[in-house]
Amino acid sequence: MKGIKRAGILVLAMVLMFAFGTSALFAKGTQEKQKAAGEKGAAATTGKVIVNYWSRKTGSDGNAFAEYIKGFNADNPGIEVKMQVLPWGEYYGKVRAAILTGNAPEVFDVSVYSPPMFLKYVESFSKEDFAKLGINMSDYAASAWEAVKFDGKYYGIPDGIVPLAFFYNPDLYKAAGLNPSKPPTNLKELVEQGKKLTKDTNGDGKINQWAVVLTDNGMMRTWFWESVLDQNGGSLLNADKTKAAFNNKAGLDAINVFLDMSRKYGIAPKVPGNSGNAFLTKMAAMDFDGCWTRKMFQDKVTFATAPMPQLGSVKPAVWSSMDIFLYPKGYRTKDPAKWKAVMAFSKWVMGKKFQLDYTKAAGQLASRLDVLKSPELLSDPHVSGILKQISSGMVVFAPALKTTQEIYGIISESLSAVFAGKLSAEKALAQSEKQVNDVLARK
């Protein structure tokens, strides 16, 4: 009896779940299809052209961008831009799979070193194309255009510049008797100021405020190392990007300058950590970080920005990435109406209003010169120091190669070993040089 009752309940449960399961499986599938059909139908009746835009802006930058797109869609009744934010870890894999299977979006954004892997699959432009579109190339930083130029053609448009940045805390400067409008410009000043900023503020005999906490983020560490390498007159790769060029004094000094902050000058704790966190909690008075970090500091801590101090011996320099729009092949020739909409969207992204608004609202910077020099931004201490890096021409873009990410991965691992005290700086450079050369020699 009990068995039968149980069987009954079980069968009932199964039937319910089956109904649920199958309806979920198939109904949703058809719903998708209907929706897709609906989209087309709507496009036919209302004349709206859909532009899919994939982005890896997962933070507040993506939110801001999405808000502005709402404005664009309202101003352009014939076009609907749909922004899809995807997590950056798996982003490039998704884009590749989408291109392979013909599901690519009309436009997607990438970082400065990613265009080479997509060259075969995305549209290229000539200067005339941009002129026809009404994009005046001289309105933008020349280096930005160089970064998307391969074999004499322009692949995509550079809509933003994303450099590293130097942050400092004016309140802590004042408390240490320093002038908050005089941030360090070179190593000597950094050390002098740093020694005054490194102190025990609660009287327990232990230092609890440092000048700086070195980052434990391998990539960030690598990029700052590359910045100082450039400042020392060196460079990551040789001129034709076929060999590593960092295993020399310039590269070695660039490691030592950061190691020295702890072991020689005593202005940084021995253990690296979350540097932004340390800055936020006033455990550190300065922070070497990405320019996008300013959004995290906003409203939480008093801060100002300055151009990256010259820690090297030859010239100022700072590493930078970019935000670039790429356009998968296919739509330009097959669907002129769509292509027109895509270009209208792109022109709007490159326009002054958007570039200014977006620079204010998000972490990255505009590529437009008039925005980079806008008095409004230059008077804002939260961003002025970062902007000056671009107008002074000290920005060095990461090399664009199919293997750039892998090369950074190799150097990052070696540098991590150095900063954990497991490897000498010399050995780390020699080891990285060999591995990077192997990667570059691979077909």
Next chain:
Amino acid sequence: MENKYYISGQRKWKIPNLKRLILWVFITIIAVSFLVPIIWIISGSFTTSIDLVTKHPSLIPQRPTVQNYINVFTTNKTQTVGRPLLNSAIVSFSTVFLTLLISSFAAYPLARMEFKGSQFIFVLILMGLMIPIQVSFISLYLLFNSVGLLNTYAVLILPGAISPFGVFLLRQFFRTIPKELEDVAMIDGCGRLKTLYSIILPLSVPALLCLGIFTFLGSWNSFLWPLIVLTKSKMMTLPVILSYYWGAFAGVNEWGPLLAVSVIASIPTILVFLLFQRYFVQGIATTGIKG
């Protein structure tokens, strides 16, 4: 009869009293320390992001707030968690149902019928345990693309519903059911199908529950596959959203909403576990996992 399998029911060899006390202290310390990280997530989710970074860590929130939860359900920051919660529920329940259905159908003949090739098929299925799922991602992606099912529930449900472990578990269990019961049903004129659902399945509730719980946990927590295949916000499941929040907030120290999503993502699995935990052991015990 069922009580036989309850963990609490049995005390096989007793340790003398002083030793029992030491053992008690020892295991209590372990149990408490196992709980600390979980308590900490929960308490952190009721603390503002800025407090989490600037104040000393504490197991009890000093200034409790539910703002994080309000944020993840309402603000337009990246994603809200309402839809992903629904998606996760649909995907998990459908996966559990399909797994139980398909696995019991497959396990039945392997346990109870003699036919040519049964050994071969069983070994073939066990081989499935050795396939690292990550290697299938690209082929599966292309497969689902070719039938136009990317960004549907099917792509999230079907790969998880094929469980070699489930077939193995149920086969072992079905073999422990006395054959006479089945024979009686067959003499009464029951077909194989009817025997399966009127005799075998009702007697297998512990094993089915056990497999169901494992499948639910696996499906609810499934992370990498949805992360790789999904390109539409409205199809995303909770773990995927969690990775968004991680990418968006961990770098900028917005730990509050991140922890709130973590708690929301964990509540259903914890509930399922608390409700059914005795079947965990019971289900496995009765299958007598033996080669």
Next chain:
Amino acid sequence: MKTNSRSLVLVKKKITPFLFLLPFLSFYVVMQLFPLFQNFRVSFTQWDMMSPDKPFVGLDNFKYLFLSDPFFWASIKATLLYIVLNVPSKIVIGLALAVALNQGLWGKTFHRTAIFLPFVINSAVVGLLFGWMLDPQSGMVNYFFKKLGLPPQQWLVDPTWTMEIVVLVTIWWSIAFNTIVYLAGLQGIPEELYDAAKIDGCTPWQSFWHVTLPGLRDTTMFVVIMQVIGSFQAFGNIWLLTHGGPVNATRVLMIHLYRIGFYFFRMGQAAAIAVIIFIIVLILTLIMLSMFRKTELKN
């Protein structure tokens, strides 16, 4: 007529098992065996996951992994280290917890719930939680270290102990599985054996050695095989804690595969790693099975 229906019954009898197996087998072949086969094919080609053609390169991918890949052997080493640390400790601790939980101590429901609870937590949550707790500058663990007057540690930043920390977190997270299986195994040992041991004057410790352990032989075989297979395929727990770093200390084979395949898009080489993992696991499983069978015969 009669013979006809009998042969019909025979045919029916013959195809019935396959009808039952059909749903599982068809999905299984399409979604697991076919991708496995595809993976074998890709391992002999060069493919960037974007181009429609995959040129055949013979054994080049394997040659590259064995001879020129700077991280392949490091990842083999990391995988072996992970297994050596992970498998025995999880078996011993799982058994110990199961025996302790089986004592019927006061508050056993609390003990069991607390120890099983981490098992249901999402691996992404686990990674996030420990990344946060173990941050060298602002993490909770170092905060309490300082409070107790201990020197703060670098945790996941320093490659020396990273693998040990990863294994500790993995134990916290997944020891429940082994404990559950052992608890189940303990239910299967007949009470009479313990009574007999008592009559023979065995101490509890002796009866553990002579009754409990032999009684758990099959369970242990199951646990060992599952653990070894699982350890070779370990990915989520390590990836979300360390991404394979620092200094490649935790770059196990699966992480190497994922990096090469989904970050650098050399799918041929990634597929070759998958083939290597599959073959190693297959061989190990066969060896373990035959070893257990031998001990079975001896008994």
